[in-house]
Amino acid sequence: MGHCQTQSMKKNIPQFTQKFRDPAISEDWIETRGMIANASRNEASQECDLSAANPPCVRLNLESLKSFEGVDCQFRAWGITLSNAIALDPSNHAFPPRSGQIVLMGAPKSGWFEIIFHRPARFFNVYVTSSQRAILCAYDNQGQVVDQDELRGPNLAHSDAQIPPNAQLQVSGTEIARVTLYAFDGQITLDDPSYGF
Numbered sequence: 001m002g003h004c005q006t007q008s009m010k011k012n013i014p015q016f017t018q019k020f021r022d023p024a025i026s027e028d029w030i031e032t033r034g035m036i037a038n039a040s041r042n043e044a045s046q047e048c049d050l051s052a053a054n055p056p057c058v059r060l061n062l063e064s065l066k067s068f069e070g071v072d073c074q075f076r077a078w079g080i081t082l083s084n085a086i087a088l089d090p091s092n093h094a095f096p097p098r099s100g101q102i103v104l105m106g107a108p109k110s111g112w113f114e115i116i117f118h119r120p121a122r123f124f125n126v127y128v129t130s131s132q133r134a135i136l137c138a139y140d141n142q143g144q145v146v147d148q149d150e151l152r153g154p155n156l157a158h159s160d161a162q163i164p165p166n167a168q169l170q171v172s173g174t175e176i177a178r179v180t181l182y183a184f185d186g187q188i189t190l191d192d193p194s195y196g197f
Contacts (some may be wrong), residue, residue, distance in 0.1 A: 062192070100191075111185060129188070129191075
């Protein structure tokens, strides 16, 4: 599972003309049906049997993270691993949280995240604030693009941006192995990530 790079992102992403959100995966549905996933720092934590619980949706509780904590395997028990993420209580008011106080920021390399699913996912939903245009891409096990969604421009708070902060991005498919979120030479935060298998 390689890191997101500008050249590979540009040539591997098909240009979709319009994004249609799955009406079955609405914000209300996620809020009411989602299982809340808390971070675990236990190295020996085993993956939850999500198939036995059969939750329609898992929503990461970022408030269970500490500010400035590097985030990678803390949600392994919930079927995912993150790359290039740090938890922050943002002091820069241009990047407000959508809920709570903690967001994830792309770091140490600015402007991108990768989330790897331990078994194929069918959707991923997130709220994004970015200083630049941003693309959320879903890939299958072969590295082929399954779906994408796009933030067409910056959406910082307290700016003249046409898009409000914490814009919703969502990808769906039947065999999502990983997703990447990339802001072209910009800073990006995400909040309230959720997904379903």
